[in-house]
Amino acid sequence: MSRTITRHPGLNLGPAHDDDATDVREELVFGFWVFMMSDLIIFGMLFATYVTMLGATAGGPTPHDVLDIRPAFTETMLLLASSFTFGMASLALKYRQGRRHLVGWLLVTLVLGLAFVGHELHEFVSMFHAGYVPSRSGYLSSFFSLVPLHGLHVTFASLWLIAILFQIAVYGIDSQVKNGLLRLAILWHFLDIVWIGIFSLVYLGGAA
Amino acid sequence: MSYRQLSQEERQELGREQRSYLWGLGLSLLLTLLPFGLAAFTDMAHLTLWWIIGACALVQIVVHLRFFLHITLARNKREDLQLILFTVLILTLLCGGTLWILFDLYQRMMPNMMP
Numbered sequence: 001m002s003r004t005i006t007r008h009p010g011l012n013l014g015p016a017h018d019d020d021a022t023d024v025r026e027e028l029v030f031g032f033w034v035f036m037m038s039d040l041i042i043f044g045m046l047f048a049t050y051v052t053m054l055g056a057t058a059g060g061p062t063p064h065d066v067l068d069i070r071p072a073f074t075e076t077m078l079l080l081a082s083s084f085t086f087g088m089a090s091l092a093l094k095y096r097q098g099r100r101h102l103v104g105w106l107l108v109t110l111v112l113g114l115a116f117v118g119h120e121l122h123e124f125v126s127m128f129h130a131g132y133v134p135s136r137s138g139y140l141s142s143f144f145s146l147v148p149l150h151g152l153h154v155t156f157a158s159l160w161l162i163a164i165l166f167q168i169a170v171y172g173i174d175s176q177v178k179n180g181l182l183r184l185a186i187l188w189h190f191l192d193i194v195w196i197g198i199f200s201l202v203y204l205g206g207a208a
Numbered sequence: 209m210s211y212r213q214l215s216q217e218e219r220q221e222l223g224r225e226q227r228s229y230l231w232g233l234g235l236s237l238l239l240t241l242l243p244f245g246l247a248a249f250t251d252m253a254h255l256t257l258w259w260i261i262g263a264c265a266l267v268q269i270v271v272h273l274r275f276f277l278h279i280t281l282a283r284n285k286r287e288d289l290q291l292i293l294f295t296v297l298i299l300t301l302l303c304g305g306t307l308w309i310l311f312d313l314y315q316r317m318m319p320n321m322m323p
Contacts, residue, residue, distance in 0.1 A: 011278065033288060037295040041302070048303040052310040054323035063323075073244050080236055083276055087229040095214060095222045189276040193269055199240075200265035204247045205258060 011090040011185060013178065025179055032183045036190045039153075043194050046146040047201060054206075056138030063206035066132050066143065071123045072203040075116055076195065079154075082112035083192040090185050099173060106165060109188070113158045120151045147202065150194055157187050232275025239268040 013025070054063060089105035092098075124144075127133075134144040164180050171177065214222065243261045246252060252260075273279040279288050314321040 030287070034291065037291060040295055041299055044299040044303055045306070048306040051307060055314070055321040069244065069247060076240055076244075080233070080240065083272070084229060084233045087232070087276055088226075091222065091225055091229070094225075095218060186277065189272060192276070193272050196265050196268050196272070200243065200261050204243050204261045207247060 011087075011094055011182065013094050013182070017094075017178065025175075025182065028179055029182050029186065032186055036186060039190070040194075043146075043150070043197070046142070046149065047197060050142045050146050050202065053138045053142035056142075058137035058139075060137040060140070061130075061132055063139070066127065066140070067203055067206045068123075069203050069207045071119060072199050075119050075123075076199050078112050078116040078119065079192050079195050082109045082116065083189055085109045085112060086185055086188045090181070093173070093178065093181055099168070102173070103165065103168060106161060110158060110161050110165070113154055113161070113188075117151055117155050117158065120147075124148065143202070147198060150191065150198060153187075153191050153194075157184065157191060160184055160187075228275055232271055235271045235275070236268055239264045239271065 085105050085108045089102055089109060092102040092105055132140055134141045160180075161184060164177060164184065167177050167180065243257075243264045246257060246260060273292070279292065281289070311322070
């Protein structure tokens with residue numbers, strides 16, 4: 001098929017969007033993917049730090065005391081669902097299924113993302129109330145540098161999504177908005193991949 | 209963006225891509241529910257459980273890359289794949305080195321730091 005001459009990851013918009021600057025888009029998205037990979041290194045190192053700090057409980061709470069897989073399960077489901085709905089939004093953009101379709105899926109994604117952040121914040125607050133604060137031990141410091149950093153990423157991705165929704169409202173679905181959505185899609189799916197590492201290594205590995 | 213009537217071919221492609229996302233969702237659900245279920249409802253030996261959790265996580269990462277980020281083995285996507293593989297190589301060196309050195313240190317000098 002000749003239409004799949006594409007270089008960048010994520011969704012490629014295809015021939016229906018050839019009117020826009022396709023070459024520029026390729027470069028932008030590939031560059032963003034390189035940036036994502038540098039972010040992956042940061043998360044990878046924080047995972048390694050977390051593992052080396054597993055024993056550094058300083059007589060305080062152990063991973064088994066701190067971690068509860070029930071909130072983690074809810075958060076996992078919310079984020080996975082949001083990844084899927086973002087995929088549906090990308091398809092709505094690619095096949096020009098109309099603005100209502102696109103904005104609808106984006107709003108569902110936004111609600112799921114914000115629900116994830118809210119749920120995680122609630123979990124952290126209850127941990128703080130139990131005395132599990134970052135300054136308690138090396139273990140808790142490493143936990144609170146890894147997991148909330150991911151939450152912060154999701155928060156900023158949600159803010160970016162809100163900004164794009166405003167752009168759509170003001171300017172319509174122009175080339176800038178398309179570029180933004182393609183990059184945000186990569187960020188969003190990437191954050192879901194990092195979360196797989198977090199729920200497997202931190203929550204399931206620690207609570208098991 | 210105005211609504212646009214899709215041609216027959218485009219409609220088929222849309223259906224194919226939607227099915228691909230659904231496959232990604234289904235496989236991810238399976239690979240999430242399995243380790244969570246095993247961790248919550250069974251008491252297996254820890255080591256077996258950790259191996260299963262790790263394997264499910266790795267497969268799910270590949271599923272996400274394939275179905276959500278569209279990273280495939282196709283020739284025209286090799287650049288992305290090479291970028292990912294190179295990053296993973298660097299990450300393996302960094303993480304592997306960190307774990308090796310620190311746990312060796314713990315074993316020799318700080319046995320109470322071993323988890």
